[in-house]
Amino acid sequence: MKKGFTLVELIVVVGIICILAGILIASFSGGIESARSAKCLTNMRNLAAACQTYGMANSFYPAAGSFEKIRIDEGTGNARKVFYNHSGWISWNCGQTYDSRPQSHVASSSWFTSCYEEDDERSRFALTNGVLWKYVSANSEVYVCPQHRIVCQEKGANAPVWSYVMNEYFKWDDTLGSRAKSEDEYGREYGNVKNADKRLLFAEIPFVEGLGDIDFSASPGTEHDCTLQYKHDEIIGFNHSAGKAGLCAHVAFADGHAEKIMMPKGGMTIDDARNLTRFLCDGKDYTLENGRFKELK
Numbered sequence: 485m486k487k488g489f490t491l492v493e494l495i496v497v498v499g500i501i502c503i504l505a506g507i508l509i510a511s512f513s514g515g516i517e518s519a520r521s522a523k524c525l526t527n528m529r530n531l532a533a534a535c536q537t538y539g540m541a542n543s544f545y546p547a548a549g550s551f552e553k554i555r556i557d558e559g560t561g562n563a564r565k566v567f568y569n570h571s572g573w574i575s576w577n578c579g580q581t582y583d584s585r586p587q588s589h590v591a592s593s594s595w596f597t598s599c600y601e602e603d604d605e606r607s608r609f610a611l612t613n614g615v616l617w618k619y620v621s622a623n624s625e626v627y628v629c630p631q632h633r634i635v636c637q638e639k640g641a642n643a644p645v646w647s648y649v650m651n652e653y654f655k656w657d658d659t660l661g662s663r664a665k666s667e668d669e670y671g672r673e674y675g676n677v678k679n680a681d682k683r684l685l686f687a688e689i690p691f692v693e694g695l696g697d698i699d700f701s702a703s704p705g706t707e708h709d710c711t712l713q714y715k716h717d718e719i720i721g722f723n724h725s726a727g728k729a730g731l732c733a734h735v736a737f738a739d740g741h742a743e744k745i746m747m748p749k750g751g752m753t754i755d756d757a758r759n760l761t762r763f764l765c766d767g768k769d770y771t772l773e774n775g776r777f778k779e780l781k
Contacts, residue, residue, distance in 0.1 A: 517631065521724040524629040525734050525742055528686050531626060531648060532736035534619035535573070535685060539674030545738070546615045547671045548656040549711045550576040552591040570670070573650050574627075574710040575613035577606050596709045599628075599644040599689070607645040610710075629734075631723060635691050644689075649712040651684045651765045656711050679767035680738040687712055687735050687764075690721030690757075714765040719757040722747045735764065748775040 539545050549572040557566045567589055568582045569575075576595035597610040611617060611624055620626045627646035636643045650656075655671040677683055712718055722731040722745075730749060736742040745760075752760075752775075760777040763770040769780035 517725055520629070520631040520634070521726075521734075524631060524688070524724065525744070527626050527629065528648065528734050528736040528742040529740075530620055531573075531616065531686050532740045532742055534616045535738075536740045537619050538615060542670070543674055544671040545654050545674055545677070546650070547572040548650040548652050548654040549709065550574075550578070550595075551655075552589065571613055571615050572656075572710065573614050573616045574646060575610050575615075577609055579609070597645075598709060599646045600642045601645060602642060611645060614710075629688060629723065632688070632691055646710065647689050647691075648686050649689060649710055649718075650686055652711050652713050652715065653683065653765055654685070656713075677738045677767075681741070682764075682769065683738040683767035684712070684720075684761075684764035685736045685738045686742075687720035687761075688723050688733065690719055691723055712761070712765065714758075714761045717758050719754070719761045720745075720764065722752075722757075738767075748772060748777075750775040752777075 535546055547570065551570055551572070553568055553570045555566050555568070557564050564587060566586045568586065569578045574597070577597050578590075578592075578595050581590050597606055601607045601610070611627065612622070624645075627648065628644050629647045632647040633643045653672070712720070720733050720735060722733045724732050724734065724744075726732045726744065726746060729746060731747040732744040733747070734742065735745060748756075756777055759779075760770065762768075763777065763779055770777050771780050772778075
């Protein structure tokens with residue numbers, strides 16, 4: 485008489501295999517997400533370290549955004565104002581404009597570059613002409629969180645060219661007309677930033693659903709340049725899972741270190757996120773009290 489599995493036994497075995505497969509898949513997925521999170525935090529450390537190296541070499545931190553500068557040229561015998569571009573950590577797209585019009589105030593809002601820019605040439609220019617490019621060994625992967633790429637792919641949106649923003653405290657003026665700076669203005673003096681260990685340098689753009697979602701329908705070039713404009717209520721992104729502990733934000737500080745900030749277990753509102761972002765950008769002490777971030781005075 486031939487022996488074999490009964491139908492019940494076969495169903496039980498298949499069920500066990502499915503359960504084990506589910507556990508393995510969940511563990512594998514969690515491992516992949518953890519690896520992406522670790523890579524993101526490493527990126528921020530590398531950007532902060534690049535700022536330190538740039539600061540030591542130039543006596544100033546990189547500017548959070550590009551701006552127009554003015555110098556007096558006396559080489560022709562007649563003193564005259566000459567305008568030129570001073571790139572931020574990521575450049576705007578001025579191209580060779582100043583070469584052909586050095587005596588003209590030509591700064592333009594059309595030069596702002598979104599991290600979702602569709603034009604590869606413009607995006608490439610923004611990265612490679614930013615002052616940190618050579619300090620990160622010309623590695624474009626340093627500028628973007630790998631998890632952010634995945635989110636964009638899932639939403640059918642453009643993958644970002646960078647997903648980090650720099651605190652506007654580091655010499656950024658959001659009024660275009662005043663972006664013509666004098667010769668002696670470059671950026672924040674290196675080594676002379678108050679509360680450097682608490683002063684935010686870099687943060688991520690928010691992309692987690694429910695807390696400051698990115699508007700993926702926004703026209704390229706109109707959203708998300710390279711600066712965290714916290715005075716206009718922009719917020720840091722709590723984009724990564726920390727397992728059962730919940731969501732966390734990756735941030736880097738002016739002294740060069742990077743860390744995770746956990747979202748309160750009960751969640752947080754947009755106002756909570758704005759308050760925390762302001763505390764970080766201003767280098768203020770804060771505490772978590774009853775699930776809310778509050779300034780320590």
